[in-house]
Amino acid sequence: MSASIKGARVIAAHDGVAEMVITIVYDNGGQTEVTLDAAASDALMSSCDATTLTQLHGHPWQKVRDALTLSYNRYQ
8 A cells, every 4th residue: 555645734833833644545545643843844855856835745754764764863
């Protein structure tokens, strides 16, 4: 089963830093949302060569996974 980014929106985090919520859609129509911190959001935008949230649409979910991994590993 493959999945791709359906949409994204910016939200305020508890510490006042913007975060991004990504909607991922699966082939069977199911959807899920994933929250990315600022570092993961920047990584995702870069990996998708996106300058706007709408440009994320259609990119594979693996780019979200990789952005989350990059964000997590910055503390290692």
